[in-house]
Amino acid sequence: MIFLYILGIVLAILIILVLVAPKHYDVQRSVYIDRPVAEVYNYLKSVKNQDHWSPWKKKDPGMHQEFVGTDGTVGFVSKWDSDHKQVGAGQQEITALAENERVDTHITFLKPFKSESDGYLLTKPEGQGTKVTWGFTGTHTVPMNVMMLFFNMDKAVGKDFEEGLADLKQLLEQNP
Template sequence: MTVLSILLITLLSIIITALFIALFIPKDYVIERSIVIDKPVHTVFDYVKLLNNQEHYSKWVMRDPDKRVTNTGIDGTVGFKQAWVGKKAGEGEQEITGIAPNERITITIRFVKPFKNTAHIYMATQPLTEHSTKVTWGMSGNSKYPMNLMTAMMKGTLGNDMDTSLNYLKIILER
């Protein structure tokens, strides 16, 4: 057997094993992170409900500063859409689908490129004291087989990105 044959068999074995493992990994995922910000709930909520503010704290949005962004509607209201196209960011849109003032904003994200998928995001604000607010950022979705294998591996990375973004948010709001 040649070295090339051994490498091809090894590579094929790895791919088959990964596809087999993906059969047993859940297709639904949920990621959630929280932080406490030393500002009143209304101050925090009024900032996070505006999708355009994500360019200051969201690691994902900041990843591609040269992307083209198109807004439709009034930011911070149900139905507002923000679409993007960029070399690093790919293509997609996010839409505000629900708002409970000073409590929760829900957003649907539709990814087009590099792959089609839909995710649901929420930012919840909960007053802890008169001058501090717990912010919880959650993301859920469904990844079809075999992409569910990648999602399982990415949950840690996505969670770390959420933590980083929430820390940026805290720094901005506590200035």
């Protein structure tokens, strides 16, 4: 009988955790780049250019990559596969482009765990330059949402976004 009480309490705690755990996420970071918005946007809409500033490419420069379609257009797909645990495997597809405003992508992660997110790069004129916002958003499924109670995605991924944006800024400002 004690076992049933303990089991009931454990199940009640699990149900409460599932109900209160975050189900949606939106991680983003921004940087100011001293370049015109059209120049920055044209660079960002090419997914292959991410190889020059992506923190994950720096973690595994030798990762296997495949590209399908015409880069910088809706439907272009970039696939990657890496044994590095922070890089994993997956693909990114351009889903929408708004000239000089945004690049939207759908990202499918295959390993180290399966998940899907929607990525975005926003460009906005600011003074003589451009404010770039890099982010991604999605929904956690059960039990992943419960695990997010113990893992700060904003802090973990945000750090990578900050590093990538700093490299992007340096790259674009030093190469007119």
